[in-house]
Amino acid sequence: MNSRNVFDVLKERGYLAQVTHEDEVRELLGSESVSFYIGFDPTADSLHVGHFIQIMVMMHMQRSGHRPIALVGGGTGMVGDPSGKTDMRKMMTLEMVEHNSRAFQKQLSRFLDFSEGQAILVNNAEWLLNLNYVEFLREVGIHFSVNRMLTAECFKSRLEKGLSFLEFNYMLMQSYDFLELNRKYNVKLQLGGDDQWSNIIAGVDLIRRVQGTSAYGMTFNLLTTGEGKKMGKTEAGALWLDPEKTSPYEFYQYWRNIDDADVKKCLALLTFLPMEEVERLGSLKDEKINEAKKVLAYEVTKIVHGKAEAEKAKAATEALFGQGGADAEVPGTTLSAVEFRKNSNIIDLLYLVKLIPSKAEGRRLVKQGGIYVNDERIDSIDHTLTDRDIRDGSLMIRRGKKVYHKVTVE
RNA sequence: GGGGGAGUACCCAAGUGGUCAAAGGGGGCAGACUGUAAAUCUGUUAGCUCAGCUUUCGAUGGUUCGAAUCCGUCCUCCCCCA
Numbered sequence: 001m002n003s004r005n006v007f008d009v010l011k012e013r014g015y016l017a018q019v020t021h022e023d024e025v026r027e028l029l030g031s032e033s034v035s036f037y038i039g040f041d042p043t044a045d046s047l048h049v050g051h052f053i054q055i056m057v058m059m060h061m062q063r064s065g066h067r068p069i070a071l072v073g074g075g076t077g078m079v080g081d082p083s084g085k086t087d088m089r090k091m092m093t094l095e096m097v098e099h100n101s102r103a104f105q106k107q108l109s110r111f112l113d114f115s116e117g118q119a120i121l122v123n124n125a126e127w128l129l130n131l132n133y134v135e136f137l138r139e140v141g142i143h144f145s146v147n148r149m150l151t152a153e154c155f156k157s158r159l160e161k162g163l164s165f166l167e168f169n170y171m172l173m174q175s176y177d178f179l180e181l182n183r184k185y186n187v188k189l190q191l192g193g194d195d196q197w198s199n200i201i202a203g204v205d206l207i208r209r210v211q212g213t214s215a216y217g218m219t220f221n222l223l224t225t226g227e228g229k230k231m232g233k234t235e236a237g238a239l240w241l242d243p244e245k246t247s248p249y250e251f252y253q254y255w256r257n258i259d260d261a262d263v264k265k266c267l268a269l270l271t272f273l274p275m276e277e278v279e280r281l282g283s284l285k286d287e288k289i290n291e292a293k294k295v296l297a298y299e300v301t302k303i304v305h306g307k308a309e310a311e312k313a314k315a316a317t318e319a320l321f322g323q324g325g326a327d328a329e330v331p332g333t334t335l336s337a338v339e340f341r342k343n344s345n346i347i348d349l350l351y352l353v354k355l356i357p358s359k360a361e362g363r364r365l366v367k368q369g370g371i372y373v374n375d376e377r378i379d380s381i382d383h384t385l386t387d388r389d390i391r392d393g394s395l396m397i398r399r400g401k402k403v404y405h406k407v408t409v410e
Numbered sequence: 411g412g413g414g415g416a417g418u419a420c421c422c423a424a425g426u427g428g429u430c431a432a433a434g435g436g437g438g439c440a441g442a443c444u445g446u447a448a449a450u451c452u453g454u455u456a457g458c459u460c461a462g463c464u465u466u467c468g469a470u471g472g473u474u475c476g477a478a479u480c481c482g483u484c485c486u487c488c489c490c491c492a
Contacts, residue, residue, distance in 0.1 A: 162487070293446090320446090321446055361439085369440075369441060
């Protein structure tokens, strides 16, 4: 589909962070269909935008005729990757890992074409969970120098705070994954976020030692803001790809509100728009850059949640922030008339529709002038709503400037 | 295994018998200003039946009129030695 070397595409769009052998990898990707893999450890029950950038890369690669192997870390998830972490993460139970692995598999299948072996989904639990300890040590452990591991970047912060032997083994496990996939599917290339660099080159080395063949690795820039902070964090935590955890509307809003400085980068990394268009939109200034943000929000939402949801989110946004029709698809709650009357106090209502985590928070918000009903500021925590506040069967609550919630009364 | 140190709210971190729901910073939320941006300024940031009450300072049991602060036990982590 794409006649250009995908390596150049990835480079141009700003994905690339580090490559083990730049010329050879480029050559390889330009001359044959390459099986490559990216691993996803099931640390939660949904993928988030951090993973999405990896998925984008897989999609680019697949479009160029390469074969993505998405590896779900049902085995490595049992140990936990210490890379870049300052603290040990909580150990997960087998049940949690399995549950999360299934959720990942389901989500990944939306982005890649798994038909006829054009992409493969594997779970490293398959080969890691039943490893024999001594055999593993003798086959794999022998090739790892502890001295060298200790100098690896990924352990740095942990050498100050403490690192358990459990986590220290993570690198061997991931390297073994690469070896296993190399044997099984002739995988020669491992991709990953830049925090995976140490783990990836360890695997590359292992394959060279054990198999005597070449293997390569490549990492991608993590999605960070202009200030270097990790992007994709919301008040609720991560920005999830699961619509149940982060609604398409919220998802859209996140990108609509991105920093000016990050717009261009996000357009390049998170959409398939041609680079000329990315350049054009990214160079808009002042309020004109809002146009670029709209495109960004729409495009990313479209890829993640589909066109229909993207349209809805866009329409809702226009209705709320522009002057479009008032009756839009806004996040909301439907209440019976009885429920509504029972909770007609503003604080009770806010609490009922989960706009506030506690009633104390609600009182605080009202006192600070942060709550509006039908665009009228509520000035008293004792304010009571009546049927007169219901217009066409619903009323619109707004928290702060941007959080809208529609309450429909039946 | 021996010795030393530490565990405080979302995070970092002060507090070492009452004036502590607990300084300060970060983050979050809200207000002002704006472009649904950033920066800046202001307020706020345990819960509830809120000018009153309840629960909180690793866990648990004590001492005391009264403890985050003192004592016992336990758990976890870090450092030094082996």
